[in-house]
Amino acid sequence: MSDLLALTEPGSVAAGFSAQWTDRYTHAVMDTFGPPQRVLVRGEGCYVWDADGKRYLDLLAGIAVNALGHAHPTLTAAISAQLGTLGHVSNFFGTPTQIALAESLLRLAQAPDGSRVFLTNSGTEALEAAFKMTRRVGPGRVLALEGAFHGRSMGALALTHKQAYREPFEPLPGGVEHVAFGDTTALDEAFSPAAVAERGPVVALVVEPLQGEAGVRPLPPGYLAHARRLTSDAGALLILDEVQTGVGRTGSWFAYQHPEIGGGIVPDVVTLAKGLGGGFPVGAVIAYGERAATLLGRGQHGSTFGGNPVAAAAALATLGVIERDGLLGQVHDVGALLREEIELCGSPLVREVRGRGLLLAVVLNAPVAAQVAAQALEAGFVMNPVAPDAVRLAPPLILTAEQAREVAGFFATLSLPTEPADVPTEGETR
Template sequence: MNQPEHTGNPEHTDKAGGQAELIGRYGDVMMNTFGAPKRVFVRGEGVHVWDADGRRYLDLLSGIAVNALGQAHPAVLSAITSQLSTLGHVSNFFATPAQIALAEKLAAIVTVNSPELAAKVFFTNSGSEANEAAFKATRLTGRTKIIAMEGSFHGRTMGALAITSSEKYRKPFEPLPGEVTFVPYGDVEALRAAVDETVAAVVLEPVQGENGVIPAPGGYLAAAREITTQQGALLWIDEVQTGMGRCGSWLAHTPSGITADLVTMAKGLGNGFPIGACIATGPAADLFTPGSHGTTFGGNPVAAAAGLAVFDVIESEGLLEHVTQLGERLAEQVMALGHPAIKQVRGQGLLRGIVLSDARAAATHDALLEAGFITNAPRPDVLRIAPALVTTAEQLDSFVAALPTALEAAAPRGAQG
């Protein structure tokens, strides 16, 4: 297996220290919420990043689906620096042109299936904050019950955690807000049985990224829309990981033909600059009134400029079609390896889960990292791939070529292949 290319850059490494020293210092001053970092990265360019020892890596995780356009994209860099040199922050007692223009873009993509509906935006700094805003909005319906999905992940703040199903995340912080019931993801009849006239909202992800990249079954989103409409409940779709072209369309739920009442976004929206958004449509757009919610930094002009630049690049470079084609090609090539440890590739666009025949995903991730490829293992038997939308076929080919060797290196003792 090829080792990461060494391209030392003293300008970025000598002053900070080497990898081992920096990891040691990290342990001295950082809270132990993430464990010891596997690498310390010092710079990035396009789809590559370099660690403190000068080793180069192909980033196939994009900061967990954040760096949609890769590192240091010139359009985003120009937009941020230009805006910051003009106007950096004014508080939400005032508005800026960038904020308004980005809200118009988001309103348009959320209502593409129902252009007659109004849509309004509340800007945040992250996906968890966007979900907190949506959670608060559901309370203004006069109902308090929420139906969420088994296998869901919506963030680590208290409200977002309340609708996240994982016991290991929830248990230490209970009691959590709200009256939340979890139902099996993709089970229409279970959802129908759970939703009645007392339910405020149903919240779901069109693809469950942290659960191992599991797309909603065909027809499920349309059924969820029908059920919530019948019972007067809101349909809340979490597009934090799947939005902004990650799955081949602006929003992963759009191809289903539905329009949600609440949509939450973040990650790829700012290409690394912190920004999130809660977008409400139709009657839900009027739930928030002055004083019912707020934020200091949300929607600041620099973040908004970054979001506008991401929109512009995706549109001008035809990246939605590129993502669709490249994602299908990647899935086909991985399956064509015929490796006995690979069961299937699931997901949409450039959010893919390589499902393995045993629990070697974490070890495979480690082997790939040593070889110069950044991935992650959201589940013991799933390797997640979420490369930048500007990644080329040739770059993904190098990953596919390295994958069998990594799988062999990670094989459990006694396993074949």
């Protein structure tokens, strides 16, 4: 333990320690993620340090998790204070932090009377709960989109589209159909009388307003409004997966609240996690209105740790700092600056930047995203090759304009990679 404590001291430099920790990792940790790119020991603000003392600008934030960056004083104080008072009690009892968090989420979601919240530990668990809610609507089909990623557990995996994730674990829970991404004609067909007669009614549509792992692909304007009309007419649930896009990531509390994305709709269910706890594991299901809120009754779902006092305190602190410090506006402004600076950086590799707020993908003119991410790591930037030709940027919401310009400067000096890089272009976790 002493060597680990030494590594976490500010300013500590322990040359060669990364190799030692990586070797220990390969002998102790199950090989589901591959070898770690670096062994990180400390973070502060938007920066992290590895075991050899090298500093990196963190443009991934634990895959859109560390909304307030690393070691934020308000967040760490809230977690410490709550753990020093009441850590865990089970859901046979209520706690003030649990209740206050549910109330805060309903307020931010502008949810109607009768709405309720179920608290979880992760995005996958939130999707599992939402998937179970679809079964309570009645027998029928659940629609998801091609390119969708909704998690790794069996129900969430059934909603996920990528065959490489699905195939090793089939048969998955049935009744799920995937329709073409952003294609309203394909959606119309799935709800058509002919499809209902042949394949049964649609009971739910599950969509991400921006598909994260598919390369940060926003749904086209008008799609969610069209989906809302179809689901309402069919008596089906409209479930929005905002695990990655929620909690201010796009410059609004929820991505669907942008008029050009959501068109003013009110969904039936929204799932959250990732940034909600600022790095502490917590997720949520927001059920809008009495119908959705009562689909899961007593004894039909549960969670030992879901909504525990410490997780709820972390989430309340995260939401509070975002409001207090005006981070929604900062995400909008710095995200727009980051996008513009990269698009104008003059690199022949950069084709476009897509996304919203501080969830962006730098789309490249060649399938060299893994090599670009490897070069970035060497240069002191953590970013994610989310697709062969796209690098994902999801930094802390506290990213500054100066830091955004540093990122653009990296892309401006980027050389065309010629050697393969051993960096995965997939593998989001929830």
